[in-house]
Amino acid sequence: MLKIGDQVPAGTLQEFVEVEGGGCALGPNPVDVTAALAGKTVALFALPGAFTPTCSAQHVPGYIAQAEALKAAGVDEIWCVSVNDVFVMGAWGRDLAAAGKVRMLADGSADFTKATGLTLDLTARGMGLRSKRYSMLLVNGQVKTLNIEAGGKFEVSDASTMLAQAAAR
Template sequence: MLKVGDRLPAGKLSEYIEVEGNGCSLGPNTFDIAELTKGKTIALFALPGAFTPTCSAQHVPGYVKQAPALRAAGVDEIWCVSVNDAFVMGAWGREQKTQGAVCMMADGSGTFTQATGLTLDLVAAGLGLRSQRYSALVVDGVVRTLNVEAPGKFEVSDADTMLKQAREVLAR
């Protein structure tokens, strides 16, 4: 299982790009995790699924609201990672008004999530293998903080906790 001090697993994540530019075409674009994190500080939060109650009502809105403060603390990018395809993540991002604040990163086949060891088996509920709810502050590809929620909880992976940790870790 992923832990503080580990490098994020190698692999790819996808993001649905709404506007062409910066070498990205309109639609789903796939990015290499190692390349995308190189030299950057990322506030990454992962959740069980797009359009789900806690994720839509609390998790994503908290990071959208705190995006300016996280950037002021030294965070370059904020990623929301979910085991959904890029089209679903793009639609959810539009609904949540994340543009310019949070990158909605799709782990469509769950390969990144499986590589982290932070999977959540929701097969019995008809949702398949998903991600546990967690957050991590990642500096140059290395996990500096990791906050994994207990099943059914939303207490430690929120944006306020991440902001506090970013201020502490990045002030050093």
């Protein structure tokens, strides 16, 4: 399992882009994790699924609300990663007005999530393999903080905790 001091595993996530720019075409675009993290400080948070109650009501909205404060604390980008397809992540980002604040990144086949060792098996609940709820502060792809939630909890991966960690760095 990923731990503080590790480099985030290489891989490709997908992002649905609605406004062309920055070298990204409209529609789904691959995001090379290693290249996208190079030279940046990124607050990455992951969650079990798009449009789920805690994720939609608290987790993502918290990061959207704290986006400017996180950037003021030295965070270049905020990433939301979930084991959903890119179209679902794009629709969820539109629904939550995340554009320009939080990048909604799809890990459709859970390859990135498996590589981190932070999987959550929700097969019994009809959701298959998902991601645990967690957050981490990454500097040039290296894990500086890692906040993994206990099952069914939302206590340490929130935006306020991440803001305090980014500000203390």
